[in-house]
Amino acid sequence: MNGFGTFIRDRREELRREDASFSLRKVAERLGIEPSYLSKVEREEVAPPSERTIVNLAEILDQDPDVLLALAGKVSSELVEIIRKRPRLFGEVLRELREAPDQAVLRVVREVRDGEW
Amino acid sequence: MNGFGTFIRDRREELRREDASFSLRKVAERLGIEPSYLSKVEREEVAPPSERTIVNLAEILDQDPDVLLALAGKVSSELVEIIRKRPRLFGEVLRELREAPDQAVLRVVREVRDGEW
DNA sequence: TGTATTGTGTACTACATACTACACAGTAAG
DNA sequence: CTTACTGTGTAGTATGTAGTACACAATACA
Numbered sequence: 001m002n003g004f005g006t007f008i009r010d011r012r013e014e015l016r017r018e019d020a021s022f023s024l025r026k027v028a029e030r031l032g033i034e035p036s037y038l039s040k041v042e043r044e045e046v047a048p049p050s051e052r053t054i055v056n057l058a059e060i061l062d063q064d065p066d067v068l069l070a071l072a073g074k075v076s077s078e079l080v081e082i083i084r085k086r087p088r089l090f091g092e093v094l095r096e097l098r099e100a101p102d103q104a105v106l107r108v109v110r111e112v113r114d115g116e117w
Numbered sequence: 118m119n120g121f122g123t124f125i126r127d128r129r130e131e132l133r134r135e136d137a138s139f140s141l142r143k144v145a146e147r148l149g150i151e152p153s154y155l156s157k158v159e160r161e162e163v164a165p166p167s168e169r170t171i172v173n174l175a176e177i178l179d180q181d182p183d184v185l186l187a188l189a190g191k192v193s194s195e196l197v198e199i200i201r202k203r204p205r206l207f208g209e210v211l212r213e214l215r216e217a218p219d220q221a222v223l224r225v226v227r228e229v230r231d232g233e234w
Numbered sequence: 235t236g237t238a239t240t241g242t243g244t245a246c247t248a249c250a251t252a253c254t255a256c257a258c259a260g261t262a263a264g
Numbered sequence: 265c266t267t268a269c270t271g272t273g274t275a276g277t278a279t280g281t282a283g284t285a286c287a288c289a290a291t292a293c294a
Binding site: 064066067069070073074075076078079080082083084085086087088089090091092093094095096097098100102104105106108109110111112113115 | 181183184186187190191192193195196197199200201202203204205206207208209210211212213214215217219221222223225226227228229230232
């Protein structure tokens with residue numbers, strides 16, 4: 001199970017091969033956090049950082065923020081807010097679609113988007 | 118904006134009119150928490166309790182747990198888990214359906230459920 | 235060979251979360 | 265009247281979250 005720290009370390013080192021400014025220290029500086037802290041995060045010595053920091057990291061590493069948040073065991077506060085406004089509706093939606101294959105879900109979502117409701 | 122505390126106090130007192138065992142102290146005991154704490158929660162002197170306690174409270178007050186969690190600004194860890202497993206898919210789903218009316222969303226969910234995928 | 239940069243170890247901190255423990259005054263019931 | 269039960273005030277706690285500050289040894293650069 002590829003953890004959050006391992007994932008971002010691998011991704012950072014991948015980018016670093018082509019751009020030396022992806023050193024741990026430089027990335028930490030861009031994030032506005034201490035290098036020692038980022039080091040511990042990457043080695044999973046501490047829990048993943050805050051949502052804000054994860055989202056900034058996603059930007060820097062050119063990754064999907066929802067994916068990084070998921071690896072950190074979190075869900076974007078934007079999505080939480082959507083559910084929070086209609087909890088019964090989206091509770092049912094998520095539980096019903098839990099096991100459905102991606103394609104079926106996407107097809108149907110696009111029907112609603114393009115639909116005449 | 119009807120807060121979490123106000124909502125559960127009103128609901129508890131409503132039930133109490135027909136059943137004296139819905140006193141604050143009795144309910145606190147059933148929940149396994151201190152009465153003084155429940156008192157503060159109901160008067161919104163402190164933040165809403167943990168997910169576990171909210172879910173137990175939903176059971177006792179015969180309310181939808183997702184709705185109580187939403188009032189507390191939270192989302193069930195069960196739903197978080199569903200999103201966490203396919204963050205891009207469900208991120209797109211929620212953002213696409215954010216503004217759609219309930220009926221349109223439900224129609225679509227039922228199509229997937231009854232569909233032959 | 236210096237010096238600049240790298241990642242990491244140790245120690246500490248501020249704030250939030252989720253409560254407990256107990257005393258107290260008011261109300262209700264027998 | 266007194267005993268039981270009610271809700272609430274005060275004070276304190278354990279654990280988690282999200283980091284900082286600084287020193288250090290190893291490596292890379294000029």
